[in-house]
Every structure is written in C-alpha cells, then in structure tokens.
Amino acid sequence: MLRDKLASYKNLLDALAAAQPEQPFASMWLPNREPELQEVTFGEFLNLANSYAWLYRERGLKCQDTVVLVMNQSIAQMAAFAGALLTGIVPTILAYPTFKVDPQKYRSGLSGVTANLKAALVVLDPEFPEELAQYVASTQTVRFDPFETGHEVPKIEWSTPQAHDVAFIQHSAGTTGLQKGVALSHGAVLTQLVHLADAIKLQPSDRIASWLPLYHDMGLIACFILPLVAHLPVAMESPTDWVLWPVSFLKLVTTHRSTICWWPNFTYQFMARRVREEDREGLDLSSLRAVINCSEPVRAQSMDEFHRAYQAYGFSRAALHSSYAMAENTFAVTQSVIDSQTGPLTVYVDRETVGLPGALTTVAADDPRAQSFVSSGPCLEENQVRIVDDNGQDLPEKVVGEILIQSDSLFSGYYNRPDLTAGALRNGWYWTKDRGFKVGADLFVLGRKDDLIIIGGKNIYPIDIEEIAWADHRVRAGRAIAFGVDNADLGTQELFVVAEVLEESYLAEGPDIQLNIRRSIVNELGIAPRIVQVVPPKWIVKSTAGKPARSSSREKFFREFAEFEPKR
Numbered sequence: 343m344l345r346d347k348l349a350s351y352k353n354l355l356d357a358l359a360a361a362q363p364e365q366p367f368a369s370m371w372l373p374n375r376e377p378e379l380q381e382v383t384f385g386e387f388l389n390l391a392n393s394y395a396w397l398y399r400e401r402g403l404k405c406q407d408t409v410v411l412v413m414n415q416s417i418a419q420m421a422a423f424a425g426a427l428l429t430g431i432v433p434t435i436l437a438y439p440t441f442k443v444d445p446q447k448y449r450s451g452l453s454g455v456t457a458n459l460k461a462a463l464v465v466l467d468p469e470f471p472e473e474l475a476q477y478v479a480s481t482q483t484v485r486f487d488p489f490e491t492g493h494e495v496p497k498i499e500w501s502t503p504q505a506h507d508v509a510f511i512q513h514s515a516g517t518t519g520l521q522k523g524v525a526l527s528h529g530a531v532l533t534q535l536v537h538l539a540d541a542i543k544l545q546p547s548d549r550i551a552s553w554l555p556l557y558h559d560m561g562l563i564a565c566f567i568l569p570l571v572a573h574l575p576v577a578m579e580s581p582t583d584w585v586l587w588p589v590s591f592l593k594l595v596t597t598h599r600s601t602i603c604w605w606p607n608f609t610y611q612f613m614a615r616r617v618r619e620e621d622r623e624g625l626d627l628s629s630l631r632a633v634i635n636c637s638e639p640v641r642a643q644s645m646d647e648f649h650r651a652y653q654a655y656g657f658s659r660a661a662l663h664s665s666y667a668m669a670e671n672t673f674a675v676t677q678s679v680i681d682s683q684t685g686p687l688t689v690y691v692d693r694e695t696v697g698l699p700g701a702l703t704t705v706a707a708d709d710p711r712a713q714s715f716v717s718s719g720p721c722l723e724e725n726q727v728r729i730v731d732d733n734g735q736d737l738p739e740k741v742v743g744e745i746l747i748q749s750d751s752l753f754s755g756y757y758n759r760p761d762l763t764a765g766a767l768r769n770g771w772y773w774t775k776d777r778g779f780k781v782g783a784d785l786f787v788l789g790r791k792d793d794l795i796i797i798g799g800k801n802i803y804p805i806d807i808e809e810i811a812w813a814d815h816r817v818r819a820g821r822a823i824a825f826g827v828d829n830a831d832l833g834t835q836e837l838f839v840v841a842e843v844l845e846e847s848y849l850a851e852g853p854d855i856q857l858n859i860r861r862s863i864v865n866e867l868g869i870a871p872r873i874v875q876v877v878p879p880k881w882i883v884k885s886t887a888g889k890p891a892r893s894s895s896r897e898k899f900f901r902e903f904a905e906f907e908p909k910r
Contacts, residue, residue: 344544344572348536353503353528354427357571358388367569370417371579371594373587382417384573390418393488394425396495398463401482405430405501406508407462410480412436412452414467415556415580418488420566422465423556427509430501434459434511434523435557438467439474440582447883447894453477458758459511459523505529511757512559512669523757524669534563534672534751535571537722541677542602542632544568549629550576551600553584553591560636563673564604589617592625592652599629604665606889607637608820610648611812615819617651628656632663632680638776638787639805640664640716642688644819659685666718666787670772672751675727676785678719687717687784693867697801701740702779713806720783725749727785728771729778742779742801744791746771777803793892795826797835797869802826804892807871810862811841816848816855821882823895827872836872838906839863840899842882852876873906875899 351357361367363385370380382390398409409426411433413419419435426433436455439448456464457479464480468487475483503509509531511523538544550569554561569576577598584591592613594600635645645662653659664686666676678686692703693713705712721727728746729737737743748771755763766773777794778787788803795802807824811817821842826835841859843849856874864870883894900906 344546345536345540348532348539348571351532351571352505353507354509354531354567354571355500355503357532357573358424358427359500361385361388361573363388365573366575367573368417368420369575369577369598370415371577371583371590373583373590380417387417387421387424390421390488391424391428392498393495394422394465394486395428395498396425397465397484397486398426398429398431399498401463401484403429403431403462406432408432408434408459408511410434410436410456410459410461410464410478412438412464412466412470412478414438414469415578415582419467419556421488422486423510423566424570428498428500430503430507431462432508432510432525434513435562436513437555437557439471449474449477453479455513455523456480460758503528505532512562513557522759522762524753525755525757526672526751526753530672530751530753531563531567532571533724534674535568537724537751538564538568538674538677539572541674541680541722542634543680544572544574544602546574548574548601549598550574551578551591551595551598551603552576553579553581554604555581559667559669559673560604560606564634564667588613589621589625592617592622592627592655595630596624596626601629602632602634603630604634604636607635607639607641607644608889610635610644611819614647614651615815622652622655625652625655627652628658630657630661633661634677635662635664635716636667636674638666638718639778639789639803640686640718640787641805641809642714642716643809645685645716662686664716664718666785668774670753670766670774671725671747671749672753674722675725675747675749676719676721678717686719687781689715689717689781689786691715697803698799701738702742704740715786715788717781717784718787719785721785722749724751727780729780734768737779739781740779742777742788745774745776745778745785745787747774748772793825795824795835795837797826797837799834802837802867802869806867807837807839807863807869808890810866811839811859811874813862814841814855814858816843816845816851817841817859818844818879821890823882823890823892825892825896837863837869838896838899839871839874840877840882840895841874842877842879844879846878849876849878875903875906 361384367384423433461480463482464478468485508525509528552565577594662685663678667674690707690712692711695703726748729743775791804824808822811822812819883891
C-alpha cells in the first residue's frame with residue numbers, strides 16, 4: 343500500500359532518494375512561452391535541486407539556516423525549495439507580487455517576514471522588480487536560473503536530518519500576517535502525509551492538478567510535497583495564469599487525466615461562471631475522483647453550481663468532497679469520506695436558530711426556514727477536534743463554539759513569535775479562532791471568530807451575507823465582503839456590504855444591484871443592511887492566499903467612503 347510506503351520514510355530526503363529517476367514528476371503550463379509546457383522527471387528535478395543546494399553552500403549557508411524564496415510559481419521555485427532540504431537548510435516560500443496584492447502591504451509583509459526569519463539568503467526570481475528588492479531584510483540576495491547551471495555543478499552531499507529537525511516554514515494566510523511562520527519538522531510532515539493518503543485513498547495511479555500558490559498550505563503540502571513524497575505526477579500552472587484563463591486548468595485536467603485537486607470555495611463558482619460555453623468544447627473531467635473544497639465554510643451552492651456546469655463534460659457529483667485544513671496542522675484536520683457516493687454530510691438548520699445561544703434546530707431540506715451546512719468531514723487518524731465556549735468548556739453536539747484541534751502533525755509554535763504562540767497553543771490544543779459545531783463525527787465550520795457580526799444579539803457570519811451578494815450575476819463570485827460597524831446610539835452593530843462588479847460597465851447599474859442585494863438579504867436573513875456599496879473590478883483587497891481580506895477591505899472602504907462611518 344502507498345500508505346505503508348510513506349510510513350517507512352524517516353525524513354523527506356528518504357522519499358526523494360526512493361524516487362525512480364525516469365518517473366514523470368512535474369508539468370508546468372507556461373503560456374506565451376517556448377516550450378509552453380515544461381516537464382521534468384524526478385531525476386531531472388533532483389539535478390535542478392542540486393544546483394540550488396550548490397548555490398546555498400557557495401553562499402556559506404549552514405544546516406538550519408533559513409532561506410526565503412520570492413519567485414514566480416515554477417519548477418525552478420520547487421527545485422529551490424527541495425535544494426534547501428538536501429542541505430538541511432530551512433526554506434520558506436513567500437508570495438510573489440501580482441496585480442491582486444496591495445503594493446504597500448506587500449512591501450511591509452516582505453520586510454517583516456524576512457526580518458522575523460533572520461533570513462541568511464533570499465532567492466529572488468530573475469524578473470523580481472528591482473524597486474521591491476530594497477525591502478528585503480537580509481544581508482544576501484541572489485537571482486538564479488538553475489536551467490542554465492543544472493549540469494555544471496558538482497553533486498552535493500545530502501544532509502541526514504532527524505525526524506524532529508525543522509524541514510521548512512510555511513505561513514498562515516493573510517496580507518500582513520506573514521510574520522506568523524509555522525515551522526514544521528520532517529516527522530510532522532510525514533505523519534500528516536500518511537494520514538492524508540489514507541483519508542483520500544491515495545493510489546499509485548493518482549495524478550494531481552493544481553493552480554494553487556506554493557506559499558499557501560493547500561498548494562505547498564497537498565499539491566507539491568505530497569506528490570514529491572508519494573512519487574506522483576502533478577500538472578501545474580500559476581494562480582495568475584489561471585485567473586486570466588480559467589479554462590486552462592480544466593484543459594490541464596483533461597490533457598493529463600488528473601484525478602485529484604484541492605480548491606478554495608470561490609473556485610467552483612468562478613469556473614462555472616467565467617468559462618464560456620464555447621471554450622468548454624473538448625473538456626473531459628471524467629478522470630477526477632476527488633475535488634476537495636478546503637474553505638471555511640464549505641458552501642453547497644458553490645459546489646452545486648460547478649457540478650451543473652460541468653456534468654455534461656464527465657464531472658461526477660461523487661467527486662465533490664471537503665476538508666478542514668490549516669498551516670498550523672501541516673495541512674488537513676478533517677476529510678469527507680471519499681468512498682461516499684453522496685458526498686459530504688449536509689444538514690439543514692432552522693435559520694432562526696443560527697447565531698442564537700443553544701443548540702441549532704434541524705429541519706427538513708424542503709422547509710422554507712432551512713439553511714444548509716456542509717460538513718468538512720470527520721477527523722483524520724490521530725487528529726482530534728473540540729468545540730468549546732469562551733471559557734474553554736466543551737459544548738454538546740449542534741452547539742456553535744470555537745474549534746480546538748490536537749494532532750501528531752500539529753506545529754509547536756510560530757517561528758520567533760512566542761507572543762503569538764502563547765495565545766494560540768494552550769495545554770497541547772490549538773485554538774483556531776474558527777467557529778463551528780459537530781454532528782456525530784463530522785465537523786461543520788462556520789467562519790472566523792474575529793469576523794463575526796453581531797446585530798441585535800444575533801451572530802451573523804459574513805459568508806452568509808456575501809454569498810447572497812454573489813448571487814447577482816453582475817457581481818463577481820467571491821468578490822463581496824460583509825462587516826459590522828458598532829453604532830453607539832443603537833447599541834448594536836450595523837451591516838455594511840461591499841460588492842465588486844464583474845465588469846466595469848455594470849457600474850452604471852449600481853443602484854439596481856444595490857437594491858437587489860439589499861432586498862435579497864432582507865428576504866433571506868431578515869436583516870436590513872445600512873449600506874450596500876458597489877465598487878469597480880479589482881477593488882476588494884485580497885490576501886496572499888487569494889481570499890477577500892475583510893479587515894483590509896474595510897479599512898479601504900472607510901478611507902474612500904468616510905461619510906458612511908457611524909459617529910462614536
């Protein structure tokens with residue numbers, strides 16, 4: 343069994359050494375370049391990694407020094423990461439600047455994270471903007487192309503790490519939260535991969551496809567480290583290319599007969615709405631056996647929309663799955679049951695009881711009061727979840743509280759940040775700041791505790807509001823934010839909604855869009871927003887993980903629309 347093979351490795355280098363050199367590994371789609379598809383075998387990949395290992399040694403880096411990679415998504419980026427592993431150096435991948443990221447926040451994040459990591463070396467992409475390089479807090483930077491030197495450097499003697507040695511650092515999602523580096527040991531990563539392989543029924547015949555960024559745990563662990571260790575092929579493209587040509591990913595799946603991929607929730611609606619019917623010709627998605635939604639929360643409407651759009655192209659509803667994952671646990675905490683033909687468990691709750699104290703009231707699916715919640719699945723082996731109140735007391739089934747997790751692949755703390763660690767890890771349990779509930783063994787995730795909106799004593803989850811806004815065809819899926827603003831005169835919060843239009847031309851229909859969203863929120867949730875504001879494309883601030891950054895977008899909103907902020 344593949345699971346037993348993974349369990350036999352003592353460290354990540356054991357897995358690298360066991361790969362067959364001629365076995366296909368990574369295929370990278372490079373639009374408008376020659377060749378358009380770059381492909382390497384495991385043997386070729388290790389040669390590239392050796393070039394980086396040589397570079398690190400030449401630059402004087404020692405075992406457990408940190409190297410920061412700020413590179414375009416590429417096979418070279420993956421090789422730079424693996425080259426650090428070969429020499430016992432600790433790599434971390436940072437987001438590359440794109441049109442989606444606020445420049446000021448990017449500069450701040452780049453400076454903060456390189457300083458916090460005390461980076462011995464920062465590897466910059468050959469095309470990295472020179473004006474941003476000055477914000478790197480390191481004594482050494484280098485631009486390097488392994489394809490020019492891959493066969494000209496000597497073979498580097500590999501390190502021999504122990505299970506407890508730090509393998510690499512990954513960062514929890516956020517625009518300015520990049521200082522929260524999660525250091526993971528070889529043992530923790532391998533343990534996670536064993537449990538994950540078991541949960542998703544991983545087979546030697548599986549082929550992974552990904553557009554996800556490698557600086558995020560979903561892309562790094564599931565779509566790079568997993569195929570690297572399990573010796574599986576992976577077909578990739580950059581997040582920027584995917585956003586510009588969303589059908590390109592589905593063509594990758596079709597061409598490479600991919601079987602597994604992981605997505606955030608907005609991807610389902612994005613590809614259902616942004617890929618034109620005429621561009622779908624020739625697609626064949628019948629090879630996909632698991633398309634795993636890793637968002638918090640998982641939304642039934644999003645997955646249903648994708649299934650309706652692509653069932654005619656061979657996509658099976660049984661392939662829709664879900665997971666609860668985070669960098670602090672290496673990756674997955676839960677996973678829906680892959681063998682199930684009905685997909686993740688869905689429960690229907692009386693919407694009047696959502697956000698109120700006490701247990702949620704379940705109702706029939708066709709009840710007009712029903713609000714659906716999709717499970718993220720039961721825990722992986724050796725993972726545990728508790729639902730607690732603000733005092734840390736365990737709550738019964740169907741009662742919403744904060745999610746705590748404990749596992750054998752849990753991080754030991756934030757790198758060089760004991761202040762953040764003390765608040766997050768208590769008595770061996772990680773306090774996630776996510777809210778959710780359990781039904782039997784299944785975990786249901788509702789959203790971030792910090793994003794909660796409280797109106798008239800009722801808890802409102804922003805995603806419930808945002809999903810209503812997305813339903814308007816003129817609003818871009820995934821590009822709406824909802825937040826609460828305290829009003830001292832009313833003694834409660836007021837609801838603000840910002841919705842980004844799909845195209846600039848829709849701004850002329852702003853009043854009608856606002857009225858439609860307002861009416862829908864009142865009809866579905868019984869809440870009247872104070873403000874519904876329509877904004878142009880690319881207005882909403884996004885995190886490095888590609889999610890709408892609510893706090894940063896809120897700050898931007900009141901900078902541009904200061905007249906709407908309630909007086910205190």
